[in-house]
Amino acid sequence: MNYEAVIGLEVHVQLNTKSKTFCSCSTEFGERPNSHTCPVCLGLPGALPVLNREALRKGILAGLALNCEIAKYSVFARKNYFYPDLPKAYQISQYEYPLNKNGFVIIKDDNGNDKKIGITRAHLEEDAGKLIHDEDPKGPSYVDLNRCGTPLLEIVSEPDIRTPGEAVRYLNAIKEIMQYIGVSECNMEKGELRVDVNISIRPVGSKEFGIKHEIKNMNSFANVKRALEYEIKRQIKVLRAGGSLKQETRLFDQSKNATVPMRTKEEAHDYRYFPDPDLVPVILTDEEISSLKEELPELPEPRRKRFVKEYGLTEYDAENLCSSKKLADYFENAVKGYSNPKKIANWILSEMIKVMKSQQVDIDSFLVKPDMLRELFEIIDSGEITGKIAKEVFLDMAKTGKKASEIVKEKGLKQVADTSVLEKVIDEVIKENPKVVDDIKGGKNKAFGFLVGQVMKKTKGKANPGLVNKILKQKLGV
Amino acid sequence: MGLNELSLKDAMEKLKNKEVKIEDIIDDIFNAYKNDKNSEKPINAYISFDLEQIKREVEAFRKTSDEESLLKGAPIAIKDIINIRGTKTTCASKILADYESPYDATAIAYLKKSGGIPAGKLNMDEFAMGSTNENSSYGIVRNPVNRDKIPGGSSGGAAAAVAGNLAIAALGSDTGGSIRQPASMCGVFGIKPTYGRVSRYGLVAYASSFDQIGPITKTVLDGAILLEAIAGYDVKDSTSAPVETEKYSEYVGQSIKGKKIGIPDEYFGEGLDDEVRKSVENGIKILEEAGAEVKKINLKYTKYAIATYYIIATAEASSNLARFDGIRYGTRLIKTEDLDRLYRENRSRGFGDEVKRRILLGTFTLSSGYYDAYYLKAQKVRTLIREDFRKAFDEVDLIATPVSPKVAWDIGSMMDDPLQMYLADIYTVPVNLAGLPAASVPCGKTTEGLPVGLQLIAYHFNEADIFRAATIVEEGAK
Numbered sequence: 001m002n003y004e005a006v007i008g009l010e011v012h013v014q015l016n017t018k019s020k021t022f023c024s025c026s027t028e029f030g031e032r033p034n035s036h037t038c039p040v041c042l043g044l045p046g047a048l049p050v051l052n053r054e055a056l057r058k059g060i061l062a063g064l065a066l067n068c069e070i071a072k073y074s075v076f077a078r079k080n081y082f083y084p085d086l087p088k089a090y091q092i093s094q095y096e097y098p099l100n101k102n103g104f105v106i107i108k109d110d111n112g113n114d115k116k117i118g119i120t121r122a123h124l125e126e127d128a129g130k131l132i133h134d135e136d137p138k139g140p141s142y143v144d145l146n147r148c149g150t151p152l153l154e155i156v157s158e159p160d161i162r163t164p165g166e167a168v169r170y171l172n173a174i175k176e177i178m179q180y181i182g183v184s185e186c187n188m189e190k191g192e193l194r195v196d197v198n199i200s201i202r203p204v205g206s207k208e209f210g211i212k213h214e215i216k217n218m219n220s221f222a223n224v225k226r227a228l229e230y231e232i233k234r235q236i237k238v239l240r241a242g243g244s245l246k247q248e249t250r251l252f253d254q255s256k257n258a259t260v261p262m263r264t265k266e267e268a269h270d271y272r273y274f275p276d277p278d279l280v281p282v283i284l285t286d287e288e289i290s291s292l293k294e295e296l297p298e299l300p301e302p303r304r305k306r307f308v309k310e311y312g313l314t315e316y317d318a319e320n321l322c323s324s325k326k327l328a329d330y331f332e333n334a335v336k337g338y339s340n341p342k343k344i345a346n347w348i349l350s351e352m353i354k355v356m357k358s359q360q361v362d363i364d365s366f367l368v369k370p371d372m373l374r375e376l377f378e379i380i381d382s383g384e385i386t387g388k389i390a391k392e393v394f395l396d397m398a399k400t401g402k403k404a405s406e407i408v409k410e411k412g413l414k415q416v417a418d419t420s421v422l423e424k425v426i427d428e429v430i431k432e433n434p435k436v437v438d439d440i441k442g443g444k445n446k447a448f449g450f451l452v453g454q455v456m457k458k459t460k461g462k463a464n465p466g467l468v469n470k471i472l473k474q475k476l477g478v
Numbered sequence: 479m480g481l482n483e484l485s486l487k488d489a490m491e492k493l494k495n496k497e498v499k500i501e502d503i504i505d506d507i508f509n510a511y512k513n514d515k516n517s518e519k520p521i522n523a524y525i526s527f528d529l530e531q532i533k534r535e536v537e538a539f540r541k542t543s544d545e546e547s548l549l550k551g552a553p554i555a556i557k558d559i560i561n562i563r564g565t566k567t568t569c570a571s572k573i574l575a576d577y578e579s580p581y582d583a584t585a586i587a588y589l590k591k592s593g594g595i596p597a598g599k600l601n602m603d604e605f606a607m608g609s610t611n612e613n614s615s616y617g618i619v620r621n622p623v624n625r626d627k628i629p630g631g632s633s634g635g636a637a638a639a640v641a642g643n644l645a646i647a648a649l650g651s652d653t654g655g656s657i658r659q660p661a662s663m664c665g666v667f668g669i670k671p672t673y674g675r676v677s678r679y680g681l682v683a684y685a686s687s688f689d690q691i692g693p694i695t696k697t698v699l700d701g702a703i704l705l706e707a708i709a710g711y712d713v714k715d716s717t718s719a720p721v722e723t724e725k726y727s728e729y730v731g732q733s734i735k736g737k738k739i740g741i742p743d744e745y746f747g748e749g750l751d752d753e754v755r756k757s758v759e760n761g762i763k764i765l766e767e768a769g770a771e772v773k774k775i776n777l778k779y780t781k782y783a784i785a786t787y788y789i790i791a792t793a794e795a796s797s798n799l800a801r802f803d804g805i806r807y808g809t810r811l812i813k814t815e816d817l818d819r820l821y822r823e824n825r826s827r828g829f830g831d832e833v834k835r836r837i838l839l840g841t842f843t844l845s846s847g848y849y850d851a852y853y854l855k856a857q858k859v860r861t862l863i864r865e866d867f868r869k870a871f872d873e874v875d876l877i878a879t880p881v882s883p884k885v886a887w888d889i890g891s892m893m894d895d896p897l898q899m900y901l902a903d904i905y906t907v908p909v910n911l912a913g914l915p916a917a918s919v920p921c922g923k924t925t926e927g928l929p930v931g932l933q934l935i936a937y938h939f940n941e942a943d944i945f946r947a948a949t950i951v952e953e954g955a956k
Contacts, residue, residue, distance in 0.1 A: 045801070045802075084805055277717075278716060280716055280717065
């Protein structure tokens with residue numbers, strides 16, 4: 001019997017507003033515990049929530065970018081439960097009337113074909129605080145409420161995902177989109193993106209759903225993949241052995257690369273949702289929604305397709321360039337008015353990313369700006385410098401922020417293409433390497449490269465390689 | 479006469495004319511408070527009267543006030559459910575016994591801006607749940623008119639202080655009648671403004687869609703002045719109404735000729751005490767004689783009001799009071815490492831019986847499987863009750879009814895029958911369900927000398943007609 005996995009993902013994205021969802025406390029990460037709090041996010045007696053307009057705006061932008069229907073009438077509801085990181089003992093969320101629903105993203109399935117993953121809903125809610133447990137299990141637990149009240153967008157997918165690979169590509173698609181529209185950096189290490197997984201398996205061809213399992217505690221996309229792979233294997237094993245599965249919540253254990261059942265007795269919570277009487281319903285007009293739609297930048301999918309069409313790039317290159325909006329923007333700025341975008345694309349994806357990585361800087365702090373990169377290529381094209389020298393120049397540009405033309409001038413790196421100069425050097429090299437010359441004349445063509453190398457060495461890499469080859473061949477009569 | 483016997487208006491006059499100093503009035507109040515403590519059957523209107531803190535308020539007033547302030551430094555006693563920075567706000571509960579407010583409620587901020595001095599925190603039913611002030615962990619409050627009788631509740635301390643000259647004027651709160659009923663039982667004036675008229679920011683929430691802060695005073699004019707001081711839009715309260723506030727004192731003494739007054743059949747049926755009926759009818763006659771036109775109306779959904787109120791209000795309360803766990807503030811009553819036990823013990827020990835009763839009731843009506851049958855249905859009936867009033871106010875300007883089916887009863891006589899006590903709220907809760915403004919004005923006394931109040935209900939934001947009519951009744955009933 002063959003089984004297939006049916007997977008749904010619940011992603012929480014932290015919106016990058018300056019203040020919290022229902023009060024004006026700062027959302028700045030990593031501050032002294034409990035230093036960004038007020039009566040509202042502390043849940044003090046008598047405090048009341050007031051909706052942050054920017055959180056709403058970002059929530060709508062996200063919904064539009066996810067192709068959702070934006071609700072003209074949405075309601076905040078209280079999700080009631082007791083836990084020390086939840087000061088009001090309820091979380092303000094949305095239940096019956098979410099802000100966004102019935103959307104989708106397009107990913108590639110395991111065969112490289114486009115596949116639509118449905119998005120059931122994407123609603124606004126506030127985050128809880130953080131619990132920090134003492135190392136000693138008998139020691140105290142500390143409550144830090146700085147994070148409490150930060151806006152979250154909970155994105156729930158339809159169970160359309162079928163493989164761990166699709167799951168990761170879905171996560172990347174969400175991350176890309178959120179970064180593109182500027183509502184979140186989705187940095188998992190900073191808690192800006194969190195994932196919970198729902199998975200069941202069923203016989204291939206069956207229309208019914210199997211027993212649903214919830215998996216939590218994956219802190220990276222790679223771990224999501226690992227958890228799913230493990231879980232699929234585990235469940236199939238149980239069924240094939242004739243056993244039965246029961247609905248449960250499991251945790252991913254990184255040290256074991258496996259999922260384990262949750263130890264604590266997790267009774268199904270009754271959250272007793274009801275509309276929050278401290279807030280009024282959110283009413284939006286068609287005009288407000290369409291005006292926000294116009295604010296959306298070009299999204300990753302359409303941009304990728306345009307890069308292939310307009311710049312003649314491969315899908316692979318387009319995908320890599322568009323993986324970050326800033327990188328794609330950089331590329332487009334660099335190729336403005338330049339005749340060979342593919343060359344610049346290649347350079348960005350190899351040389352430039354390498355240098356950025358070694359400098360450990362992000363693209364905003366990188367000292368080579370798009371127009372500087374374009375100038376470098378114009379200089380290469382004109383023959384002023386060789387390709388090899390260009391790499392050195394580029395490194396210098398990245399270190400100093402100086403333009404290519406400045407550096408070439410300062411360091412005298414202009415390519416040597418003067419034949420009389422080259423002839424002199426070549427004559428020297430021939431004189432100094434009689435045995436090699438004999439080898440070449442005797443038919444050992446590999447040795448030819450050695451001589452070219454010697455010429456390059458003597459000219460400090462500035463000799464025009466094409467000319468060197470030509471002249472050398474002439475002189476050797478090969 | 480002691481300065482504690484002054485009305486608010488007279489106190490303002492004397493302060494303006496510099497006949498007395500603020501401190502003089504406060505001293506007389508403090509003496510009356512001390513004498514009451516030492517008396518045989520103390521009224522016990524205050525939970526705390528922190529002279530030092532009050533003196534600091536006076537100093538702050540002197541620094542910032544201008545001569546033109548409305549209240550001129552008159553001291554106002556405040557129900558202990560309203561946050562005043564630097565005071566203990568206990569809500570008459572053990573669970574908040576040590577809680578010191580770190581901020582001022584907006585109503586208090588507005589009061590101070592108008593030149594009022596918050597002076598003393600008044601006794602009440604715990605978390606505003608009760609109709610007799612017998613549910614306080616700071617002892618019962620006695621009715622100044624007859625010390626063996628209840629003062630009413632939950633603003634029992636406020637009404638008793640005003641009636642017993644332990645305060646010049648007071649601020650109470652009303653969720654299902656908690657201003658009007660004690661005002662009627664103690665023979666003073668009290669008004670619950672339109673929902674949204676006075677900010678709820680800083681009022682410890684009992685039932686968020688019902689609660690309002692309002693004045694309890696010796697005269698109608700005092701009530702109008704005090705309402706002027708605290709009313710107004712507040713950006714920190716999302717349910718605050720962006721409606722212009724008015725000079726309510728100007729309506730006091732205006733004619734009611736031609737005003738239509740509706741008398742609902744449903745409020746004069748079975749269960750209404752004969753002497754109460756007589757007094758109320760007398761009050762209505764006074765209005766007629768002043769030129770108002772009286773007509774019978776029907777509010778046919780009245781009989782569902784109690785059930786509707788006790789379902790919705792307790793549902794909201796169960797959520798609002800969930801934050802009281804003794805972890806971040808309030809009283810920790812046990813030491814334990816078991817989180818579950820911590821919640822259970824703190825809350826079981828910290829809350830009184832009536833509070834626990836209502837939390838249980840509210841939790842039940844929101845719980846899975848019961849939400850539709852109770853909470854949702856009650857919300858629908860609430861709409862019908864609101865509609866009832868809207869239609870009635872198409873025909874009349876005011877509605878006149880009794881406040882309570884009985885006058886003040888013996889202390890302790892109804893404690894065994896909470897349900898009976900709930901039923902006595904029948905005339906006041908419909909008002910909160912519909913968010914309407916309503917006041918209780920003294921209209922007579924029983925043969926035993928116990929006060930009877932007449933309830934005047936108006937349409938949203940028509941406090942004006944209430945003040946006009948109440949003044950007439952107050953005059954005529956003298």
